[in-house]
Amino acid sequence: MNRLNQHSISFFSGVDPIAVMLYLLLVMVGFLNIFSASYQEDLPLLAFEQEYMKQFIWICISLTVAVVILLLDSKLYHMYAYYIYFGALLFLLMPFTPLGRAVNGARAWVAVGSISLQPAEFAKIATTLAVARLMSGYSFSLQNLKGLINVGILLFLPFAIIVLQNDMGSGLVMSSFLLVLYREGLNKWICIPLLMVIALFVCSFLFTPIFLVTVLFWTFVICSAMMTGQWQTQIRFGAVVCLVALVLYSVSFLLFDGLLSGYGALLISIALGFVVAVVYAWRKRFTSLFLMLMLFLGSMLFVPTADKIFSSMQPHQQQRMLSFLGLQPDHSHVVMSKTAIGSGGLFGKGFMDGTLIKNHYVSEHHTDFIFCTVSEEWGFVGVLVVMGLLCALIYRIIHIGERQEEAFGRIYCYGLAAVLLFHVLVNIGMTTGLMPVIGIPLPFLSYGGSSLLAFTIFVAIALRLDASPQNFSAYNR
Amino acid sequence: MRESDNNVRRIVIRFIVAAVFLVLLFRVAKMQFFNEEFTDYAESLVRVEQTVYPTRGDIYDRNGEFLAQSRECYDLMVTYDDLEDEGFDTMRLCSLIDIDKQKLIKSLSRIKKDAYMRLKPVKVIGYVTKEAKLQLEELSIPGFSFVSRTIRWYPRKIAGNVLGYLSEVNEQGLKSDPYYELGDYLGETALERSYEKVLRGEKGVEVLIKDSKTVIQGAYMEGQYDKVAIPGKDIVCTIDGRLQAFAEELLVGKVGAVVAIEPSTGEVLVMASSPGYNPDDLLGRERGNNYMKLLNTPTKPLNKRAIDGKYHPGSVFKLVQGLIALQEGVLYPEKQYPCHGGYTYGKNKKLGCHAHPSPLSLQDAVAHSCNAYFCHVFTNILNNRTKYKNTKEAYEAWREYILSFGFGRKLGIDIAGEDAGYIHTVEKHDADHRHGWGPTNIISISIGQVVECTPLQIANLAAIIANRGHYYIPHLVKSVEGEESIDKKYLEPQYVKVEPRHFEPIVEGMWRSVNRQGGGTSRIAYILGLDVCGKTGTAQNSVRGKLTKDDHSVFLTFAPRNNPKIAMAVYIEHGGSGSSIAAPIASLVEEMYLTDTVVRHDLVRMVKSRKIDYSKYYKAESK
Structure with missing residues (x-):
């Protein structure tokens, strides 16, 4: 009895109280807003048809699961990271089985009875665990090509499956791991072209292929010059490739009646240059240059496929994309969302009094667009509170990560922080019209069991990892 | 070297987090404090002003008998875009409000052609009785609504030339007095005209909230912007x-x-x-x-x-x-x-x-x-x-x-x-x-x-x-x-x-x-x-x-x-x-x-x- 008591005391004392408090506050604020956004007057207050009641149940489940996780041995996560990862991949494939269910054109849900889960939410945790496990290995180095490729594979597999589910938004979350890689020592001259590739990926169909190829080519030439310091060689190399392309184009234009287009000429000369560079890098064992070339090859694949990807998108996604990029009149979805946020003012319209929210002008106002509810009803003050809590939580998790003695815990925490930051940026960005509308939830606030449960587990594992040294010492004593 | 590089990266990451939040916060602040149009647009979206028509003053004779009395009646309105695709019971509707089916179809197709008219309630027919209105509301056909009006009836059927008559306001009337809106009735001749301002009362306004499907959800701001309609004043006529x-x-x-x-x-x-x-x-x-019949009668009853x-x-x-x-x-x-x-x-x-x-x-x-x-x-x-x-x-x-x-x-x-x-x-x-x-x-x-x-x-x-x-x-x-x-x-x-x-x-x-x-x-x-x-x-x-x-x-x-x-x-x-x-x-x-x-x-x-x-x-x- 005494032992048990002591155990439970140590169990709680090891957990970071600030993070727990921030977490609980966020969930509470989220519930309050979901209540306001989804309260249906024609139903009784405690009816289970009310969406906030469902959310309440999910909160209870999440808290229970969190307690269970905190009770488990922290070593488990390190030990079973890969198993969890593969389990998650299998789970990710579940929507393609008859159990799967499509919402908004994305086949991203698994329905068991009346409960439906979104595997992608849980894949983020598993991926973080696997990446942390891999990168915390003794022989792992980000300077080494094999290591990078391994990390790349770990990230690419869930990304690919999620994209196949037609849930581009959740897929793009994987790109947040760039922040983790950067923290763990990835050369910034690799980070920059990678960011470039991500940005170009979002709006690749905006530009002509020849422009894209040119931009990508020079980005990589310059970045590898920065990385290797071989300015002269790099610039010379780039100039030669362009010159070859020009000569090719002129020759074809003059002698062969314009057999080759400018694009074709450029592609051929880049391909030739690429072969030359690969051979050069291979001979000289020039790892970093080789790495750059690989990345370039990968990003080049996007150029012809970007159009394909866009045309394979759901019409509503295309619409959102186009309206975001200013190619089409603003999508009414975003107009309404911006109007709801903008009309909030300093103190908002009051709890349950958001005129646009309550009258269904903003769709998904309790799920992905919960931020509209916050800003319309609570105004700037509410926004400040919510963003303050989220920001504080992210900083706290980074802080927790930095105080870890083991790399596994640190990398995991950074992974969590990066995923949270990505969600906040994209979600609030899309509701305010800064980002294209890709449906990802606002952590802890948006309605949805999968999201809440997944983020709870995500945070709980971090807290457990953080609490473990103290626990050990408690046991040892 | 390695440790200092780590420090730089830590700081850079924290800076990135701060930058993300600051950008988002500035964005929201700009929208909430410096873009008035959002507030205006939000209001214009949800606010509907509905005119409340006052009852017209009655006219009594010198002994207190009714000469002209107000009676409730309704205009049947249709919002074409709210009509259901599969149609509705036209026959039933026509028989209830006593209108020819061809006429109804004609006026509906006229509305259909006009993209602007389709969006808002347009008058189909006037003088729908209260009983017909209640029955029709029971059928609850989407797209149809009613506007309340007061019209006259004359219990004694006398003194037409003295009392005058009401008619729907025309272009000229609309221009001369901003009080009137299209579809309003006003006294056209005789007493109804000379005592129009007394008899008509003052229209009121009900400010309501509509949801995204234009369904009325209730009063806007608990009705604090509402204006109560002032009923028209009765007049006692010297006529016996x-x-x-x-x-x-x-x-x-x-x-x-x-x-x-x-x-x-x-x-x-x-x-x-x-x-x-x-x-x-x-x-x-x-x-x-x-x-027209009266106008063409040789002895000019008007x-x-x-x-x-x-x-x-x-x-x-x-x-x-x-x-x-x-x-x-x-x-x-x-x-x-x-x-x-x-x-x-x-x-x-x-x-x-x-x-x-x-x-x-x-x-x-x-x-x-x-x-x-x-x-x-x-x-x-x-x-x-x-x-x-x-x-x-x-x-x-x-x-x-x-x-x-x-x-x-x-x-x-x-x-x-x-x-x-x-x-x-x-x-x-x-x-x-x-x-x-x-x-x-x-x-x-x-x-x-x-x-x-x-x-x-x-x-x-x-x-x-x-x-x-x-x-x-x-x-x-x-x-x-x-x-x-x-x-x-x-x-x-x-x-x-x-x-x-x-x-x-x-x-x-x-x-x-x-x-x-x-x-x-x-x-x-x-x-x-x-x-x-x-x-x-x-x-x-x-x-x-x-x-x-x-x-x-x-x-x-x-x-x-x-x-x-x-x-x-x-x-x-x-x-x-x-x-x-x-x-x-x-x-x-x-x-x-x-x-x-x-x-x-x-x-x-x-x-x-x-x-x-x-x-x-x-x-x-x-x-």
Whole structure:
């Protein structure tokens, strides 16, 4: 009895109280807003048809699961990271089985009875665990090509499956791991072209292929010059490739009646240059240059496929994309969302009094667009509170990560922080019209069991990892 | 080196996190504090202003009976884009609101074509009854809604020309008064028009919230921007409903007018024009058709003959001539003039007269309506060289007297459409008589030919004589709900230029005309014990330039002689002599008013059976 008591005391004392408090506050604020956004007057207050009641149940489940996780041995996560990862991949494939269910054109849900889960939410945790496990290995180095490729594979597999589910938004979350890689020592001259590739990926169909190829080519030439310091060689190399392309184009234009287009000429000369560079890098064992070339090859694949990807998108996604990029009149979805946020003012319209929210002008106002509810009803003050809590939580998790003695815990925490930051940026960005509308939830606030449960587990594992040294010492004593 | 690089990366990451939050926060702040359009747009999205229509004030008669009453009715509106694709029970709808199916389909397809009209409620049909509305609401067909209106109904179906009618506001009305919106009804004529601002009340506004599917969700901001509709005020009309109905009944089959005034107040007791129309015809869906029908009726039922009919007053004008002569001192009551079957003037010209004793004093000349006597009187007025240098000056003075009696100008009754009548000016005579003119040229004015006046002006003359020298401007409204008094101008006595003492001989003549055995022309108006005073008139008239065989029948009367309660004029076109039809009608109305009943049933029968053939005088306009 005494032992048990002591155990439970140590169990709680090891957990970071600030993070727990921030977490609980966020969930509470989220519930309050979901209540306001989804309260249906024609139903009784405690009816289970009310969406906030469902959310309440999910909160209870999440808290229970969190307690269970905190009770488990922290070593488990390190030990079973890969198993969890593969389990998650299998789970990710579940929507393609008859159990799967499509919402908004994305086949991203698994329905068991009346409960439906979104595997992608849980894949983020598993991926973080696997990446942390891999990168915390003794022989792992980000300077080494094999290591990078391994990390790349770990990230690419869930990304690919999620994209196949037609849930581009959740897929793009994987790109947040760039922040983790950067923290763990990835050369910034690799980070920059990678960011470039991500940005170009979002709006690749905006530009002509020849422009894209040119931009990508020079980005990589310059970045590898920065990385290797071989300015002269790099610039010379780039100039030669362009010159070859020009000569090719002129020759074809003059002698062969314009057999080759400018694009074709450029592609051929880049391909030739690429072969030359690969051979050069291979001979000289020039790892970093080789790495750059690989990345370039990968990003080049996007150029012809970007159009394909866009045309394979759901019409509503295309619409959102186009309206975001200013190619089409603003999508009414975003107009309404911006109007709801903008009309909030300093103190908002009051709890349950958001005129646009309550009258269904903003769709998904309790799920992905919960931020509209916050800003319309609570105004700037509410926004400040919510963003303050989220920001504080992210900083706290980074802080927790930095105080870890083991790399596994640190990398995991950074992974969590990066995923949270990505969600906040994209979600609030899309509701305010800064980002294209890709449906990802606002952590802890948006309605949805999968999201809440997944983020709870995500945070709980971090807290457990953080609490473990103290626990050990408690046991040892 | 490695550790410091790590530190840089830690700081960079924290910086990135901060940057992300700051960018988002600035974005939200900019939207919430510096972009007013979001607030405005949010308001415009959810706010709907719905007009609340006040009930129109009712119109009562002087005894508190309804003349015009407000009734609830509804406009059926359709929002085309809210209609369901699979259609609705058209037959049921059509039968409920009593509309032709083809007509409904036609108006729906008209709305369908207009992209703007499709979005908002558009009127399909008006005058839907409350019962139909309730039944239709039970069916709850999406896309259909109702707007509440008040329309009129007329319990007594009388006095259409006095009450006027309502019509939907037109372009001009919309421009002239910002109060009106398309689809509003406003008083178009008569009382409904002149008391429009009183009767209409003040529209209210209900500010409501609509959701994204344009369904109303309730009051906006707990109704703090709502404006309550102020109901229109009721007005009490001076008309005596029973008397008006009786007069209209008697007028059936005749063209003309009856106007009765309470002399002590100027309140109009009866104002009947014939032919009239059933005021109920000018509302409802058939209004347009009925209106055109009335407009095309040869005898013009829409004319307010009581105030806009221009007629020669005939012999009743002699009363004024006598009064002016007495005031001018060119006549004294005992003065006798002989009559040899008329008045001879100029070179063997003669203005004829009927058979009566001769010579006569003023009183008897009035009683017998001697033409010759008043030719002398009028000539004396114009030839009064002790006072006036020439005929023109004398005529000018005479005309001033006439105007003070309310002739030749609008009296100022409180409904529009009044005619001034016409009293010739000196200039007019100059133009008509290029070689100069004297009393002989215009002698027929002495007996009320040539000049023109309205039945209202004749009734007003009756009131002046009844009051012995003053009148109140005739008016149709006794009181307005919540207002202390009506326009002050109706409460002030208007004095004529003849002193009260000169009235007695004229009154005596009028009394004799009715009451003396074998004495006067107005015997038929005699009612035992009522001391009726009267004066007949028989006005020659011409249609399309030719003198007609059938004279207009005129009668001017008031009763009782002392402290008169009613003064009246009856004018029947082509009714023959004054005593043949105008006098009986006037007498019966007087009897009804003063004794509350009519005992001379034979006379009633006689009047009602008298139908005058107007086809000679009113021809359908060729199109």
